[in-house]
Amino acid sequence: EIQMTQSPSSVSASVGDRVTISCRASQDIVTWLAWYQQRPGNAPKLLISAASTLHSGVPSRFSGSGSGTDFTLTITNLQPEDSAIYYCQQANSFPRTFGQGTRVDI
C-alpha cells in the first residue's frame, strides 16, 4: 500500500496570499495524483487530476505540479472561500490512498 504524507498539517494565511501544500508518496506514482478540497460539512471536491490538470470549473488560482514521489498544490491570491481541508490521493495502484489532509485557515 502506498503511503501519502502531506505537509504542513495546517496553515494560516490571509486573503491574497500564496499557499503551498506538499504531498509525498512512499513510492513512485508517476503523475497519478489528484487533489481534493473539502469545505466544512461538505463532500470533497476534485480540484486537480494527473498532478497538474485543473478540473472543469476550478479557478485558475489553483495549480498542481510534481512527478514521481513529490507533488505540490499551490493556491495563489487566496480567497475566503478557499478555507478548507485539502487532500492528495494517489491513483497509481490499489488500494487508492489519501494523504492525511492539510487545513487552510484564512
Next chain:
Amino acid sequence: QVQLQESGPGLVKPSETLSLACTISGGSIGLYFWSWVRQPAGQGLEWIGRVHVSGGTNYNPSLKSRVVMSLDTSKNVLYMKLASVTAADTAVYYCARDGHYNLESWGQGTLVSVSS
C-alpha cells in the same frame, strides 16, 4: 451533470451488516467505475473500493473480507454491503464517480453510526 445521492439506515447494531445505496442520475452508469469512500468524524478519507457494470471490482484489502459492491443498471443504483460492523465503521459514507484516476463527482454523504 451527474448527481449522486446516498441513502442508508443511519444506525446499525454491532455485528450486523451495513447496507447503503447511491442513486445516480444525469450520467451513463456503464461508462465508469463507481466508488465508495468513508470518513470518520474529524478524520481523513478512506477508499473502500469500486465497482464497474461489468462486475469488475477493486476493494481495499483492509475491508475486502467484509465488503460487497454492486450496481443495478435498471435502477441506476450503486450498492454497498459491509458485514460484521463495529464502532470503527462509524463514519460518513460517500459514493463517487471514478474517473479511473480520480474521483470526479461525489454524493453529499450519509452518516452511519454503529451502536447497540
